[in-house]
Amino acid sequence: MSRSIRPDAVLIQAVIAGALSFAHLHDLAEAAGQSGWKAWAYPVSVDLLLVAAWRRLRTARRDRSAWTWFVIALTASLGANIATAGLLDLGAVPSWLRILVAGWPALAFMGGTLLVHTPTPHPAPTVDRPDTPRAPEPAPAVPAVEPAAALPVAVPSVPPALIDHARKVATEHRTRTGTDIDTTTLRLRLGVPEDLAGAIAAQLA
Template identity: 65%
Template sequence: MARSIRLDAVLIQAVIAGALSFSHLHDLAQAAGQDGWKAWAYPVSVDLLLVAAWRRMRTDGGNRDAWLWFAIALVASLGANVATAGMLDMNDVPPWLRILVAGWPALAFLGGTLLAHAHAPVPMREPEPVEESAPDLSVGRAPEPAPELPPADPSPQEVGPDPAPLAPAVPVPPALLDHARKIADAHHAQTGAPIDAATLRARLGLSAALADSIALQLA
């Protein structure tokens, strides 16, 4: 579906004002000695500076440089409109006006460069709200004392009777026990120490359990 274009009074006024201002700037530049394509370049330069300054004003808000260059371009456009309205002899343009027209390209280039490379302001970040923690109103409780242990009984404990000696695990024949006793007596007479289970086992060639049982009965 084709998009419909709605013409209103503001748009029509803008087209008329732009066309008349463009024509007046061309006529003034031509009267100041700029003929041919150069006379047509002047209104283009003024309008471009106006647009650049207006865009910078919309972006930066209260930028002083944007307002300054917008005012310079607006004065150039209004001056051309007034000068070509019969206030100036177009056949005899004064020298100061010729100087202004000749120096306008450099001035417009400077303004456009400054507007194009101006740094955009960094938006200020609002500080984030800090959540205040509620104060701790709880009262600190003292640690509970450790429970007291009952006093130890100073009286000595009664010691029971000595345990009875263990019975031999392996039965020993009486004849073998008598023979082992003779060997143990001889060992004690030679060394002055009682015979142990390992020596009995080596002398008699017995098993470890039987030698331990004999040594237990000889002790």
């Protein structure tokens, strides 16, 4: 199903205005000594710089650099339109205008480069400051942690034969030294672990 094409008056007006401005810039550049494809490149350069500056202004309204290049491009476009309206003799263009036309490519290149590669400034985030200071919120209550109950220590079982042998070793030590045998000496003499030696010593006491 085909759709009906409705002409947009604003779009038609923009195309006509752009074509006229394009032609005026071309005529001025050609009169200033730029012939062939060079004369056609000048209106493209002016319009591209104007569009680039406008797009930059849409994202950064307070960007002074974007406003500067927008005014420069707009002045170049309006100046060409006014100059070709009969106020300037295109057969005898003054030297200063030839200099401006010849220097425009470098100026447009610098402006386009700065507009594209300059980072867009971001506004600082606003922080809401209440009129009255808020009272600090109380810290959440931490539940008390009950200490873990002490686990019973398992006492190793001692064989009766080992008790008898330990008693002989203790008696021999008392006879030889006149003192009771301690746990460390008993452990070394019997060659048993420390916990087992303590259990044996407890039964010998």
